[in-house]
Amino acid sequence: xxxxxxxxxxxxxxxxxxxxxxxxxxxxxxxxxxxxxxxxxxxxxxxxxxxxxxxxxxxxxxxxxxxxxxxxxxxxxxxxxxxxxxxxxxxxxxxxxxxxxxxxxxxxxxxxxxxxxxxxxxxxxxxxxxxxxxxxxxxxxxxxxxxxxxxxxxxxxxxxxxxxxxxxxxxxxxxxxxxxxxxxxxxxxxxxxxxxxxxxxxxxxxxxxxxxxxxxxxxxxxxxxxxxxxxxxxxxxxxxxxxxxxxxxxxxxxxxxxxxxxxxxxxxxxxxxxxxxxxxxxxxxxxxxxxxxxxxxxxxxxxxxxxxxxxxxxxxxxxxxxxxxxxxxxxxxxxxxxxxxxxxxxxxxxxxxxxxxxxxxxxxxxxxxx
Amino acid sequence: xxxxxxxxxxxxxxxxxxxxxxxxxxxxxxxxxxxxxxxxxxxxxxxxxxxxxxxxxxxxxxxxxxxxxxxxxxxxxxxxxxxxxxxxxxxxxxxxxxxxxxxxxxxxxxxxxxxxxxxxxxxxxxxxxxxxxxxxxxxxxxxxxxxxxxxxxxxxxxxxxxxxxxxxxxxxxxxxxxxxxxxxxxxxxxxxxxxxxxxxxxxxxxxxxxxxxxxxxxxxxxxxxxxxxxxxxxxxxxxxxxxxxxxxxxxxxxxxxxxxxxxxxxxxxxxxxxxxxxxxxxxxxxxxxxxxxxxxxxxxxxxxxxxxxxxxxxxxxxxxxxxxxxxxxxxxxxxxxxxxxxxxxxxxxxxxxxxxxxxxxxxxxxxxxx
Numbered sequence: 001x002x003x004x005x006x007x008x009x010x011x012x013x014x015x016x017x018x019x020x021x022x023x024x025x026x027x028x029x030x031x032x033x034x035x036x037x038x039x040x041x042x043x044x045x046x047x048x049x050x051x052x053x054x055x056x057x058x059x060x061x062x063x064x065x066x067x068x069x070x071x072x073x074x075x076x077x078x079x080x081x082x083x084x085x086x087x088x089x090x091x092x093x094x095x096x097x098x099x100x101x102x103x104x105x106x107x108x109x110x111x112x113x114x115x116x117x118x119x120x121x122x123x124x125x126x127x128x129x130x131x132x133x134x135x136x137x138x139x140x141x142x143x144x145x146x147x148x149x150x151x152x153x154x155x156x157x158x159x160x161x162x163x164x165x166x167x168x169x170x171x172x173x174x175x176x177x178x179x180x181x182x183x184x185x186x187x188x189x190x191x192x193x194x195x196x197x198x199x200x201x202x203x204x205x206x207x208x209x210x211x212x213x214x215x216x217x218x219x220x221x222x223x224x225x226x227x228x229x230x231x232x233x234x235x236x237x238x239x240x241x242x243x244x245x246x247x248x249x250x251x252x253x254x255x256x257x258x259x260x261x262x263x264x265x266x267x268x269x270x271x272x273x274x275x276x277x278x279x280x281x282x283x284x285x286x287x288x289x290x291x292x293x294x295x296x297x298x299x300x301x302x303x304x305x306x307x308x309x310x311x312x313x314x315x316x317x318x319x320x321x322x323x324x325x326x327x328x329x330x331x332x333x334x335x336x337x338x339x340x341x342x343x344x345x346x347x348x349x350x351x352x353x354x355x356x357x358x359x360x361x362x363x364x365x366x367x368x369x370x
Numbered sequence: 371x372x373x374x375x376x377x378x379x380x381x382x383x384x385x386x387x388x389x390x391x392x393x394x395x396x397x398x399x400x401x402x403x404x405x406x407x408x409x410x411x412x413x414x415x416x417x418x419x420x421x422x423x424x425x426x427x428x429x430x431x432x433x434x435x436x437x438x439x440x441x442x443x444x445x446x447x448x449x450x451x452x453x454x455x456x457x458x459x460x461x462x463x464x465x466x467x468x469x470x471x472x473x474x475x476x477x478x479x480x481x482x483x484x485x486x487x488x489x490x491x492x493x494x495x496x497x498x499x500x501x502x503x504x505x506x507x508x509x510x511x512x513x514x515x516x517x518x519x520x521x522x523x524x525x526x527x528x529x530x531x532x533x534x535x536x537x538x539x540x541x542x543x544x545x546x547x548x549x550x551x552x553x554x555x556x557x558x559x560x561x562x563x564x565x566x567x568x569x570x571x572x573x574x575x576x577x578x579x580x581x582x583x584x585x586x587x588x589x590x591x592x593x594x595x596x597x598x599x600x601x602x603x604x605x606x607x608x609x610x611x612x613x614x615x616x617x618x619x620x621x622x623x624x625x626x627x628x629x630x631x632x633x634x635x636x637x638x639x640x641x642x643x644x645x646x647x648x649x650x651x652x653x654x655x656x657x658x659x660x661x662x663x664x665x666x667x668x669x670x671x672x673x674x675x676x677x678x679x680x681x682x683x684x685x686x687x688x689x690x691x692x693x694x695x696x697x698x699x700x701x702x703x704x705x706x707x708x709x710x711x712x713x714x715x716x717x718x719x720x721x722x723x724x725x726x727x728x729x730x731x732x733x734x735x736x737x738x739x740x
Contacts, residue, residue, distance in 0.1 A: 037686065041693040045674070066661075066686040073662060074682055082678050291436075292443060304415070308452050312444055316407065316436040323411040323693065 003180060003207055004239050010353035012232055012258040015345045018208075018239050020086040020138040021178035022078060025053045027239065027260040028344055030251060030337040031088060033268065036061045037071075037081040039334070040268050041327045044083050049304065050335045054086040054138075056263045059131050060095030063121075064114050068134040076136030088263075089137035091128045091184075093144050094212075094244070105145065107162070125166040129173035137179065141210065141243075142170040144184040149217040156193055160186040164200040171204050180207035182241060185234075188213055189222050194230045208239035211259070215245045223250070227257035234258070248277060248340060248364060252357055255344050262341070267333035272326045274318045277336045279360075280368035283311075285329070287369070290315045303335040373550060373577055374609050380723035382602055382628040385715045388578075388609050390456040390508040391548035392448060395423045397609065397630040398714055400621060400707040401458060403638065406431045407441075407451040409704070410638050411697045414453050419674065420705045424456040424508075426633045429501050430465035433491075434484050438504040446506030458633075459507035461498045461554075463514050464582075464614070475515065477532070495536040499543035507549065511580065512540040514554040519587040526563055530556040534570040541574050550577035552611060555604075558583055559592050564600045578609040581629070585615045593620070597627035604628070618647060618710060618734060622727055625714050632711070637703035642696050644688045647706045649730075650738035653681075655699070657739070660685045673705040 001019055008015040018025040032039045032047060035058040039047060047055065057077055062068060074080045077087055093110070096103055100112035109124030128143035144163040147156060163186050175181060183201035187193030201209060211231075214223050227242070234240050241261035242254045251262045267277060276283040278298035283290075285297070296306035297314060305314075305328045317325035340360070347356035371389055378385040388395040402409045402417060405428040409417060417425065427447055432438060444450045447457055463480070466473055470482035479494030498513035514533040517526060533556050545551060553576035557563030571579060581601075584593050597612070604610050611631035612624045621632045637647060646653040648668035653660075655667070666676035667684060675684075675698045687695035710730070717726035 036690045036692055037683070038692045038694045041697070043694065043697065044678070061690075065690050066682075070662060070682075074664060074680070080680075080683055080686075082680075082683070292440060294444060308414070310444070310450075310452075312436075312440075313407070313450055313452070316450075320406050320431075320435050322406055322408045323696070324408045324413065326693070327411070327413065327697070 002237070004237060006236065008349040008351075010348040010351050011256065012228075013255050013344070013348045013353040014258055014260060015348040016239070016260060018086075018260075020054075020180070022084060022086045022138050023053070025086055026345060028255045028341045028348075029053055029261055030341045031056045031261065031263040032334050033058075033263055033265050034081070034083075035265075036065070037077065039330075041271075041323070041330050042334070044081065046331055047083070050331070050338055052085070052334070052338060054088060055083060057087055057089045057135065057137060058095060059089050059092035059128060059135070060099065060123075062089075062135060063092060063131050064116055068131040072134040072136070076134075078136060086138040087135075088139035089132045089135050089141065090243075091141040091143040092123055092131065093128070094146050096123055097146060107165075109143075125169040126173050129170050129175065133173070133175050133179065136176060139208065140175055140179050140181050142167045142181060142183050142206070144186060144212055146186065146213045146216065147188070149188055149213070151188055153190060153193070156186070156188045156190060157196070160193060160197040164197065167201055167204055167206075182206055182208040182210050182239075184210045184212040184243070186213045189218055189226050191226070191229055194226070195233065198234065202235065206238070208241060208261075209234050210241040210243050210261075212243050214242065215250070220250070224253050224257075227254060227259065231257040231259055248337065249361065251337070251341065252344065252360060255341070255348075256353070256357060267337050268330050271329035271333050274325070274329065275333075276329055277333045278369070279363045280366050281364050281370075283369040285311060285315045285318050285325075297329075297332055298336070301332065301336065301339070303332050305329075305332040305335075372607075374607060376606065378719040378721075380718040380721050381626065382598075383625050383714070383718045383723040384628055384630060385718040386609070386630060388456075388630075390424075390550070392454060392456045392508050393423070395456055396715060398625045398711045398718075399423055399631055400711045401426045401631065401633040402704050403428075403633055403635050404451070404453075405635075406435070407447060409700075411641075411693070411700050412704070414451065416701055417453070420701070420708055422455070422704070422708060424458060425453060427457055427459045427505065427507060428465060429459050429462035429498060429505070430469065430493075432459075432505060433462060433501050434486055438501045442504040442506070446504075448506060456508040457505075458509040459502045459505050459511065460613075461511040461513040462493055462501065463498070464516050466493055467516060477535075479513075495539040496543055499540050499545065503543070503545050503549065506546060509578065510545055510549050510551045512537045512551060512553050512576070514556060514582055516556065516583045516586065517558070519558055519583070521558055523560060523563070526556070526558045526560060527566070530563060530567040534567065537571055537574055537576075552576055552578040552580050552609075554580045554582040554613070556583045559588055559596050561596070561599055564596070565603065568604065572605065576608070578611060578631075579604050580611040580613050582613050584612065585620070590620070594623050594627075597624060597629065601627040601629055618707065619731065621707070621711065622714065622730060625711070625718075626723070626727060637707050638700050641699035641703050644695070644699065645703075646699055647703045648739070649733045650736050651734050651740075653739040655681060655685045655688050655695075667699075667702055668706070671702065671706065671709070673702050675699075675702040675705075
């Protein structure tokens with residue numbers, strides 16, 4: 001059985017199955033982010049309830065605390081956090097640039113100071129692989145450099161060539177037998193640079209290909225246009241992953257372009273700001289209009305939050321700072337994403353993705369709660 | 371059917387059933403505290419899972435936010451928070467003295483400023499009844515004054531006489547048909563004053579009698595001694611409630627003295643400080659010895675936390691400040707209390723409470739985790 005099987009298409013949108021040692025993943029899929037071995041404010045039981053198929057862990061955070069060696073001694077990340085399904089770990093590169101202090105980039109790798117205790121570390125392609133090997137994730141990401149946009153063509157090209165040399169070094173490290181390695185395509189919004197990056201990675205050969213360096217400062221239309229043009233050129237027989245993206249419509253646009261995998265902290269982070277994602281667009285529970293509203297947060301949702309709790313109650317919880325507010329909204333928001341991609345998959349298999357997209361789009365942009 | 375049925379005894383310890391419109395409560399019972407219409411960091415589903423039989427809501431907090439009138443318009447506290455089991459509400463008196471600013475005591479009641487926004491309010495016996503009527507709790511507490519200990523005999527007597535006059539005024543307010551009113555016995559550590567207070571309340575007649583004004587500064591042995599002497603004099607045919615107490619052994623001592631109902635924020639509050647309550651005593655998950663400990667928090671516990679998560683994992687969560695740490699420890703700690711009182715009840719019905727007490731005591735005080 002191959003790692004990835006393409007099962008259907010609707011336009012450029014794809015439905016498939018990724019097979020891992022910890023279970024199958026039906027694509028397109030959204031991956032809840034469990035940065036520090038926990039999807040914030042949810043029990044692992046909640047992730048099972050909502051049928052999350054794969055979650056993401058952050059190499060940078062887990063390396064610093066509790067340390068990948070401890071996690072390996074405890075039996076790996078799956079056992080440590082008692083999540084038996086597939087896990088993807090990122091390379092740590094993005095966090096080293098965005099979170100750590102005093103990072104210094106050389107050909108060798110990145111020297112940085114921990115944002116927690118100021119301790120000094122060197123992260124290299126080989127080190128990133130060793131850490132991810134110790135964590136035991138099912139999908140390992142190559143160590144890349146991700147430049148912020150806008151950036152000059154020259155600096156983007158220099159960066160992707162470094163990423164290419166690093167990718168080659170990643171390939172030299174032996175992973176565990178169950179692990180799969182994805183390459184990361186860079187090149188900003190420049191189609192030619194993206195092609196150059198992809199060609200280099202394809203020569204090395206990876207189990208999947210990710211688009212990195214998007215949603216890092218550019219306009220949304222620019223990202224959508226780049227995906228629409230470039231994604232069809234990515235290998236057909238491998239999973240395609242749009243890293244760190246995005247809002248519900250960004251994910252749907254990614255699916256439309258032919259991407260298979262997505263992750264984003266937005267459903268969790270916005271939950272902590274009181275934002276429910278609903279079929280009629282984002283609903284800010286803080287608004288006075290919900291003070292005596294007995295309806296569920298999203299009446300067209302069948303999650304365990306919407307089946308039980310009212311807007312009025314969740315608004316009260318949020319207002320007085322009860323933990324339960326964030327717990328309920330996070331649960332609903334992740335459920336919302338998982339349902340959105342599940343129904344996208346069904347529509348792709350039925351050959352009607354465009355209808356699904358249009359209906360979702362019309363409701364979601366109705367500004368009902370503005 | 372009477373409100374309270376006594377079903378068994380073992381020494382002074384009692385087992386019984388309290389019947390309410392929202393279900394039966396098998397005593398002795400511990401009541402999780404849901405101050406602001408939420409037991410901190412738990413879903414209502416969690417309370418159902420752990421078979422909580424009754425929860426507590428705080429009148430002072432709910433009066434300030436979201437307001438008892440809003441809760442009444444939303445169908446009452448049960449419907450507002452979707453908890454279909456019994457609820458007890460306190461009178462607001464204790465919080466007015468301990469939390470509010472600039473409180474001023476008169477015969478009429480207490481004038482205070484909200485600790486949230488500084489707004490000025492007057493809480494009287496009648497007002498406390500009206501608020502609790504609006505909330506719709508199954509057990510309503512009379513409005514009392516609770517002096518801190520140590521206090522002079524004179525001030526204690528003055529205070530209990532005020533509480534007595536307030537209790538009389540509480541009785542004049544009509545509650546909802548399903549509501550039951552408890553009187554609160556004051557008098558500090560003075561047996562004669564406790565008797566005076568109880569006699570006054572019995573003359574008025576209440577559905578249950580609570581011991582107030584304990585665990586407010588006195589020594590633990592003093593509280594235990596007062597309960598052992600006084601509780602047997604309380605009415606046999608009514609529930610006896612020890613308010614705001616306490617640690618696991620305090621609850622067991624209360625049961626031993628013949629008390630039926632208990633509440634305390636300790637299992638939730640200590641959870642947020644990393645303390646698991648176990649059969650071998652409190653376990654502080656922060657300790658270095660647990661860093662690679664793959665055992666469950668309490669190996670002799672069968673709660674869903676102990677069946678799945680390791681000390682090492684919870685320690686990591688706590689260390690990095692993940693919400694899940696508090697959620698897991700709170701769940702376990704409340705489960706621990708509920709199991710403790712459930713097994714106490716079983717031993718009372720079997721006539722072997724003393725054995726249960728001694729076994730629990732020996733394990734709990736073993737200092738295994740010190």
